[in-house]
Amino acid sequence: MKFGIRSIVAAASVALLAAPGSIQGAVAQSAAGQGVKIGILNDQSGVYADYGGKWSLEAAKMAVEDFGGEVLGQKIELVSADHQNKPDTAISIARKWYDVDGVDMITELTTSSVALAVQDLSKEKKKIDIVVGAATSRITGDACQPYGFHWAFDTHALAVGTGGALVEAGGDTWFFLTADYAFGYALEKDTSEIVIAKGGKVLGAVRHPLNSSDFSSFLLQAQSSKAKIVGLANAGLDTANSIKQASEFGIVAGGQKLAGLLMTLSEVHGLGLQAAQGLVLTEAYYWDRDDTSRAFAEKFFKRTGRMPNMIQAGTYSATLSYLKAVKAAGSKDTEAVAKKLKELPVDDAFAKGKVLANGRFVHDLYLFEVKKPSESKKPWDYYKLLATVAGDKAFPTAAESGCPLTK
Structure with missing residues (x-):
């Protein structure tokens, strides 16, 4: 059978x-x-x-x-x-x-x-x-x-990669746009802890349903917070749609920076470099690495x-x-x-x-910035490497993880 x-x-x-x-x-x-x-x-x-x-x-x-x-x-x-x-x-x-x-x-x-x-x-x-x-x-x-x-x-590694780097670069005030389920909560929590540990402040957060089509009210709250960094604690089409609508609201043009806390090459490709340029993100793999x-x-x-x-x-x-x-x-x-x-x-x-x-x-994981259209030299040439995050820095040890198997 x-x-x-x-x-x-x-x-x-x-x-x-x-x-x-x-x-x-x-x-x-x-x-x-x-x-x-x-x-x-x-x-x-x-x-x-x-x-x-x-x-x-x-x-x-x-x-x-x-x-x-x-x-x-x-x-x-x-x-x-x-x-x-x-x-x-x-x-x-x-x-x-x-x-x-x-x-x-x-x-x-x-x-x-x-x-x-x-x-x-x-x-x-x-x-x-x-x-x-x-x-x-x-x-x-x-x-x-x-x-x-x-x-x-995982959310800890993404927080270390993207959150830690942006605070060190001067992005010391944050507001989170967070997917309203376990992943979003974990990513917001882990990134907040890294931001605060490095001397930054979290000014607030708003949670949106999975698979939202309208981010306007959430983005207005992020905009009014005056935070330097709007952390997108979401993924997939939610991230792509929030970035598109943020552009329509003039959030980046107004001086705030968007951080794609979980964003991959697929979402960048869907957005196109014109919309995604300047985004900072962390991935564990990039096709043109070696x-x-x-x-x-x-x-x-x-x-x-x-x-x-x-x-x-x-x-x-x-x-x-x-x-x-x-x-x-x-x-x-x-x-x-x-x-x-x-x-x-x-x-x-x-x-x-x-x-x-x-x-x-x-x-290891890698901190990337999305290229401007003028910087891309071939199809799918989307990232420039900012830093390599060593695995032992990105992830906690088994003993530190809270896993009861290791106690």
């Missing part, structure tokens, strides 16, 4: 989960014997569809191909689904994947509320999840679990017609690292694979680094 389902609707998931536990267990055992199965669970139709979406699935396919398509003599299979940024939908899908379809590992997991919910389920089911697209530092902090990993970045990143990006571009951002490159790395850990463990056993993920160094097209005891992949 084949379970290679490309998209799963929540209603079907709930119906299948109604089957008796003994039947589910037998089906899962049968499915598990068919090979190694990895699930890409993310937003494929909403506010984060470009941020990760189908492009992350394509990156995972590249990882499977580069690994050789098999591990331990078994075929590697990918399944994917759209969680629609809803934790209950994500849990229904993930539970079916684990209980019925024999999925061994789930990755990408855009949206912090989704990632936290799936991480709890993964702990219950003794399954590995590798979060790439979600940002909250709680994933390897107080919400850590033995089989949970966090790969590309020969290795360029080689990966060129392969990705041939398949997709676009350059990868850190979420897509991070999904490639997470998938490849999981497969390497399975091979090194000589087994799909969760305990053995989790142990190898924490032992093996990571060195691939995305990043080089190590995985801590709390599941945090530690690697």
